[in-house]
Amino acid sequence: MPLPKAELHLHIEGTLEPELAFELAARNGVELPYATTDALREAYRFEDLQSFLNLYYELMAVLRTERDFEDLANAYLARAAAQGVRHAEIFFDPQAHIARGVGMGTVVEGLSRALDRSEENHGVSTHLILCFLRDESAESALATLDAAKPYLDRIIGVGLDSAEVGHPPVKFREVYETAAALGLRRVAHAGEEGPPEYITEALDILGVERVDHGLRCMESPDLVARLARDRVPLTLCPLSNVRLRTVDTLADHPLPAMLEAGLLCTVNSDDPAYFGGYADDNFTAVREALGLSEERLRELARNSFLASFLDDDEEKRAG
Numbered sequence: 001m002p003l004p005k006a007e008l009h010l011h012i013e014g015t016l017e018p019e020l021a022f023e024l025a026a027r028n029g030v031e032l033p034y035a036t037t038d039a040l041r042e043a044y045r046f047e048d049l050q051s052f053l054n055l056y057y058e059l060m061a062v063l064r065t066e067r068d069f070e071d072l073a074n075a076y077l078a079r080a081a082a083q084g085v086r087h088a089e090i091f092f093d094p095q096a097h098i099a100r101g102v103g104m105g106t107v108v109e110g111l112s113r114a115l116d117r118s119e120e121n122h123g124v125s126t127h128l129i130l131c132f133l134r135d136e137s138a139e140s141a142l143a144t145l146d147a148a149k150p151y152l153d154r155i156i157g158v159g160l161d162s163a164e165v166g167h168p169p170v171k172f173r174e175v176y177e178t179a180a181a182l183g184l185r186r187v188a189h190a191g192e193e194g195p196p197e198y199i200t201e202a203l204d205i206l207g208v209e210r211v212d213h214g215l216r217c218m219e220s221p222d223l224v225a226r227l228a229r230d231r232v233p234l235t236l237c238p239l240s241n242v243r244l245r246t247v248d249t250l251a252d253h254p255l256p257a258m259l260e261a262g263l264l265c266t267v268n269s270d271d272p273a274y275f276g277g278y279a280d281d282n283f284t285a286v287r288e289a290l291g292l293s294e295e296r297l298r299e300l301a302r303n304s305f306l307a308s309f310l311d312d313d314e315e316k317r318a319g
């Protein structure tokens, strides 16, 4: 039995498996530049974050209707439940859909159809986190937040994703101030490919409560000490790091050193359809490659609930 866990770093668009991509393409009359699911899978060899993002955005063309987003989320929730996930805080990228003429309402209403019935259907509680694309402008992010206003009862917080280097957190200062004023929780990707300074900025300027990835904090002993002292959760994604070549091999992953340093680490799947594994596949992979003890694995699972946006009572029920 997989350990009960919460998943805190999961892009719903990154759960689009090749089979569902082809099914939705046929349903919507969208032509994919791949002949078969195998040919598509062949394209899953990434050099870095950008080479992945190119395919990730390209395949989104098949997501057009509320039902598509509902089917996507249901497929993820079924897989997550089978991997011991009891609670999922799910990222979505509205700008990538709005740019294709698919409105905020279609995305949020479609996802909500699956999420609203997730506890009943899958035994998984959920929250939704709206992510801004950091390689788009701050004005675009503000307009996106504005477009989300009718749906804020469904959205617990905001995040920041897409191409990191050259797009420091400070670019989104005003957007995050506005989000905070709206009562939204705040997280951001930082220190995946970007330098440790981006992590510090995310904390000091954006006021984030969790750091997504945060891997490169290990280059700054002062930052590690701060993150450990303040118990700032990091949402690590080991299989993603290998596929995007942030680490050479899983055996080189700094997770054991991060735990030794007292960091509040969690293990997550990021974009599981692209990176070769869902939540428990990541747990199994680090256990095997890094020789983590059962006690360490239980600590990681416990951390996932501690670092979640569940309140204490909900946490106990889920974990």
Ligand code: HPA
Residues within 6 Å of the ligand: 011, 014, 049, 056, 161, 162, 163, 189, 192, 240, 270, 271
């Ligand atoms: N990093 C940044 N942006 C992303 C990712 C990621 O791993 N996945 C989807 N968007």
Ligand code: ZN
Residues within 6 Å of the ligand: 009, 010, 011, 161, 189, 212, 270
């Ligand atoms: Zn991510």
